[in-house]
Amino acid sequence: MPLTGADRLPVAELADKVVLDTNNYMVWRDGHIPAIDSGARTEHELRQEQLPTSRIAKAFTHIQAPTLLSAGRPAGDPDRLALSVSSDFPDAVALVTRLYDRFGFDTVDNSPLRESWRTTPGQPAWHRHAQQNRAELARNLRDARFVPHARP
Numbered sequence: 194m195p196l197t198g199a200d201r202l203p204v205a206e207l208a209d210k211v212v213l214d215t216n217n218y219m220v221w222r223d224g225h226i227p228a229i230d231s232g233a234r235t236e237h238e239l240r241q242e243q244l245p246t247s248r249i250a251k252a253f254t255h256i257q258a259p260t261l262l263s264a265g266r267p268a269g270d271p272d273r274l275a276l277s278v279s280s281d282f283p284d285a286v287a288l289v290t291r292l293y294d295r296f297g298f299d300t301v302d303n304s305p306l307r308e309s310w311r312t313t314p315g316q317p318a319w320h321r322h323a324q325q326n327r328a329e330l331a332r333n334l335r336d337a338r339f340v341p342h343a344r345p
Contacts, residue, residue: 195223196236199243208246211285215253216240217314232339237279237309250285251309252278252292255319264324265297275299275327277318277334279309299327303334311337 195216218229218236228234241249253261256276266273276298278289290300303311312318317333318325325333 195219196226196239196243197223202243204244204246207244210247211282211288212240212244212247212249213252213289214240214249215251217254219314230341232310232341235306235309237306241281241306248280248282248285249306250278250280250282250289251303251306251312252276252289255312260324261296267297268294268299272326273297273299274325275301275330277301277303277312277330279303279306279312281305301327301330301334308334310339315340 196218214237216236218226226236226239228239229236237249237251241247253276264274276293278286278293278300279302280286280289281304286300286302286304290302293300303309310316311334316337318330318337
């Protein structure tokens with residue numbers, strides 16, 4: 194759900210729940226949000242502010258749906274790929290790790306939410322669209338460089 198739809202979020206219904214935020218900030222859809230453009234906040238930190246009684250985890254944001262459904266492999270398979278998760282809550286990371294494993298993917302923990310920008314469009318992890326193993330994903334996360342969003 195785009196950040197611009199925050200007024201429609203079911204805050205009470207999501208209280209005390211882990212919420213998987215699969216959103217990526219897209220200026221063409223969301224408009225410019227100065228806090229994100231400048232790097233002061235990530236879209237997932239803003240979502241956490243919108244849902245203060247929930248536990249946000251950025252998940253499934255750098256994989257395309259067909260890949261999610263076709264590229265999973267059993268644990269230990271040398272061709273098993275990895276996905277990242279970012280959260281300020283260890284139980285949310287654990288939940289996403291279990292989900293990824295059930296889909297057939299390893300997990301790289303990219304916590305806290307403050308670091309979630311490392312898998313946004315334009316970053317090395319994004320360009321690979323989840324075609325990376327655990328070591329490659331960890332390297333791509335480490336090699337990410339923040340670039341402020343320019344105003345047109």
